[in-house]
Each structure stands twice: as structure tokens, then as C-alpha cells.
Amino acid sequence: MNQGRLTVVGLGPGDPRWLTPATAEALSAATDLVGYGPYLARAPEVPDQRRHASDNRVEVERARLALELAAQGRRVAVVSGGDPGVFAMAAAVFEALETGDPAWRKLEVRVEPGVTAMLAAAARVGAPLGGDFCALSLSDNLKPWDVIEARLRAALGADFVLALYNPISSTRPWQLRTALTIAAKIRGPNTPTIFARAVGRPDERIAVLDLADADPSTADMATLVIIGASTTRRIEREAGHAPYIYTPRFYGAGR
Amino acid sequence: MNQGRLTVVGLGPGDPRWLTPATAEALSAATDLVGYGPYLARAPEVPDQRRHASDNRVEVERARLALELAAQGRRVAVVSGGDPGVFAMAAAVFEALETGDPAWRKLEVRVEPGVTAMLAAAARVGAPLGGDFCALSLSDNLKPWDVIEARLRAALGADFVLALYNPISSTRPWQLRTALTIAAKIRGPNTPTIFARAVGRPDERIAVLDLADADPSTADMATLVIIGASTTRRIEREAGHAPYIYTPRFYGAGR
Numbered sequence A, B: 001m002n003q004g005r006l007t008v009v010g011l012g013p014g015d016p017r018w019l020t021p022a023t024a025e026a027l028s029a030a031t032d033l034v035g036y037g038p039y040l041a042r043a044p045e046v047p048d049q050r051r052h053a054s055d056n057r058v059e060v061e062r063a064r065l066a067l068e069l070a071a072q073g074r075r076v077a078v079v080s081g082g083d084p085g086v087f088a089m090a091a092a093v094f095e096a097l098e099t100g101d102p103a104w105r106k107l108e109v110r111v112e113p114g115v116t117a118m119l120a121a122a123a124r125v126g127a128p129l130g131g132d133f134c135a136l137s138l139s140d141n142l143k144p145w146d147v148i149e150a151r152l153r154a155a156l157g158a159d160f161v162l163a164l165y166n167p168i169s170s171t172r173p174w175q176l177r178t179a180l181t182i183a184a185k186i187r188g189p190n191t192p193t194i195f196a197r198a199v200g201r202p203d204e205r206i207a208v209l210d211l212a213d214a215d216p217s218t219a220d221m222a223t224l225v226i227i228g229a230s231t232t233r234r235i236e237r238e239a240g241h242a243p244y245i246y247t248p249r250f251y252g253a254g255r
Helices: A021-029 A037-042 A059-071 A089-099 A102-106 A117-125 A145-157 A175-186 B021-029 B037-042 B059-071 B089-099 B102-106 B117-125 B145-157 B175-186
Strands: A005-010 A032-036 A050-054 A075-080 A108-111 A133-137 A161-165 A192-197 A205-210 A223-227 A233-235 A244-246 B005-010 B032-036 B050-054 B075-080 B108-111 B133-137 B161-165 B192-197 B205-210 B223-227 B233-235 B244-246
Touching: A005 A021, A005 A059, A005 A089, A021 A075, A032 A037, A032 A059, A037 A050, A037 A075, A050 A059, A059 A075, A059 A089, A059 A102, A075 A089, A089 A102, A089 A108, A089 B233, A089 B244, A108 B117, A117 A161, A117 A192, A117 A205, A117 A223, A117 B108, A133 A145, A145 A161, A145 A175, A145 B145, A161 A175, A175 A223, A233 B089, A244 B089, B005 B021, B005 B059, B005 B089, B021 B075, B032 B037, B032 B059, B037 B050, B037 B075, B050 B059, B059 B075, B059 B089, B059 B102, B075 B089, B089 B102, B089 B108, B117 B161, B117 B192, B117 B205, B117 B223, B133 B145, B145 B161, B145 B175, B161 B175, B175 B223
Parallel strands: A005 A075, A005 A108, A032 A050, A032 A075, A133 A161, B005 B075, B005 B108, B032 B050, B032 B075, B133 B161
Antiparallel strands: A133 B133, A161 A223, A192 A205, A192 A223, A233 A244, B161 B223, B192 B205, B192 B223, B233 B244
């Protein structure tokens, strides 16, 4: 029997030097790549490899195609940006696997971890994720806004640092402004806030702001937003250098 | 002037194939490595490189040494496991920088992102972090237990997936049991729970459990614990294969 396999990989946020050797191996060993077109374009060229590009709206169909190809004996890599397990393709593959052809459960499905966007965004400014933190997608395409808002309020109330994925898009224009308004009411207006766009790509843009000054219109689909905890600190530097932002490891009486 | 620099890097959770090329470059360019001994032992050998090993209890002293060496013109890499910004050395470096010699603010301090333990643990079992999630350290060395418990309850109440770092140690024997008891009261006893120990290392051990069956005495300092959300699912497979665990991207009415 021709034993197909499926590996779900992430390319990291942008800089090819963040792509792990394990992911590079999986990409070069694959007969077929399946993924959103711009991600496939970032994967190194491999002779005779078939590439199945799709747009960014059809994750489960894309996952089904990948599982079908693997069931036919192909060695398939499903390609995400960042880490494939964080707001990316791995969950879609398992959704498709659970609801699809029972034979798919016999396939070897592996996930390779990667560098997710919040880690790269945090690294660019210092260590804002140095304390406890939550990762929350602001997209209400797949969950109701009241769930998102309840999670946002819970995380803010318990003083977690927040990493907001999918903060805004042309079809979701108001969610980020609402989230920033809620955050400003619960945390102080001077809370360090980071808008990190396209980290590691040529069009990277990093802004370190006070929460009260964060303007949602400067964010887009490629932006990752970090909102500090009450303890998150700013270290000023000489003129022309952005401050460092970090969250101390200690909290309250724990110093 | 001899321009020193300091880069804070993470080796990933264990498998050397998860060490990014950017981190490998920073390690090989460094004249001095500073870090916890077992991490330094994992860094590839470089001729003439000085290695300053310490135990795992003196993060800020270690950070100060690194900053001093950089101020003397050395090219220093501070070495963590995982990602240096997540419960690791980057925050300690900025704590030391903020409270130390003002001249240190003129140094070039960079952080290189890496693969943090929860991403590798999640990848091993499927995609349990496929929805919103929180990362919480159970160590009360640096913050009071009541803060940890409040964060735990907030994250459980809002139905985040939980990744618990530093769950247990010889000096912190009861915290994990308390956390699991609280979690079992708020989530169901069948909630998928993962104990992932030493992921990517030869002594890796992964257990997929029901929350009610999770036994804290099987965890140690090298264990990362993931507790699913109410929506986290288990896909059973044929005998001899661990189930896949994943959290769907959709939630409630958002399907």
C-alpha cells in the first residue's frame, strides 16, 4: 500500500530565518503543498512538487483536499503562516478529519510547531509577554462577538497581557475599536500597546503606543496587537530609539 | 569604541530541529554565552566561545552579568529554552537593564523569537490551542498564589484553553493539584487534558487524559500542562494510536 501522510506546518511570521529546520524538511519532503497562495509563494522551490493554492476563506475545503491527497498516497504539507496550531490550519485539518471519510483516521497526521506572530511581535519590542498572557482572535466569523467580548473582559479583569490576532479586516471594521475602548476603561490610558504589522517582512511596521493613542485605522489583517498588563513597563532610551517594553516576571507581593 | 551587543535567544523545547536559523546565527556569532547550564550544553560548540553557566535560580544576576559583558564590548547571547520571551530570560534581562547601569540603555539588546513549549506540546497531540487560549505560570515564587488563582478562574470562566507553565517543583508541590481541582469544578471531568513532558527530547512523555484522571504526581518541572476548553474535542483512532485532541476554530453560534 502506498502510505500517504500529511504534515501541517507554519512558516513563521515572515523572516525565513524563523522557519525551523523541521519545517524546512517537511516542506522539501512533500510531493504536494496545500495552502493559501501567499504562504505557498514563501515556501522554497522543490522540483516536481505540486502546489495547490487557494484563497484565505476556505480552510476546511483546503483541509479536505489535503486529506484526500494523503489518502491517495501523496506526501502532503499543509502550509500556514506563523505556528499552524494558533489561529491557523491545524484546527481546520482536524475539523475536516473528524467529520470526513473514516479512512482518514488511519493516516499519519503530524503538526510541526513554529514561531507564532505574537512571539515575533513581542521580541521586536522587548518582552511584553514576560508575564501571564492570553491570545484572543477578534474575528467574529467563527464565534459570536459576545463570546469575544466576555473573554476580553475576563482577561483584562485578571490582568493578563493580551495578544489580539485577526484584529481587523474590511468585513470586520469595528471590532478592534470596541476592544481598545473596553481595554482603556479597564486598564489605564498609558498602558503600553503594540501594533506589530508584517513582522519579519520587508513591509514590517512596529508602533509602540499608549493605549489611549492606539488608532484602529492604522491596523490591518497583517497586524498583531499586544496590550500590556498593569505591570508592563516602558524603558525609555536615547533619542531615535524606540523604548523597550517588558512585563516583569514578578507581580505584587511576589517580588 | 568596541560596540558590544546582547541577544536573548531560545533553543526551543528540545528537538534541535526546532532551533531557528536566526537563533543558530546569533549563537555562532556570540563571543560569550550566558545561561542555565543544561541549556548551554544544548548550544552547538563554537571555538573560543566563552560559556558562563549558572543554576536556574539567579535569573537577574545572570542578566546583569550578560549586560556587563556586552558593555565591555563582548557579543553576548543569553540562552533560554523555548522562546526567550515566555516565562524565560528576556524579561529578566530588561528588569536588570531598567534597574542597572544607565549606560546599559545604549547597548543594542535584541530578542530572537523561538518555539515555546506550549506550541510543541500542542503539536504533538493535534491542535488543542486552535481556539483562544491563556498561558499561565503556576509558580508562586514571583507572584502571590491569589493572583494565580484569580487568573486561573477568570480564564476557566471565559472558556479559554489553558497552558500551564512551571506546574510543579519540589518546593511547589501542591499548586498543580489545586489548579486541577479548580479546573475540574468549572469544566467537565472529561475535559481533554495533556501532560507533555520534555517535548522533543529523548525522555519525552506525552499523556492525553480526562481532567478528572490527571494525576499531579506524574508531572515535574519539565512538564507543560494543557487543559482544553469546553469545545475541545477528542478524535479516537484505531487501537495503539493516541487520540487527536483539537479545539475547533468555531464556537457556539459562530459555526
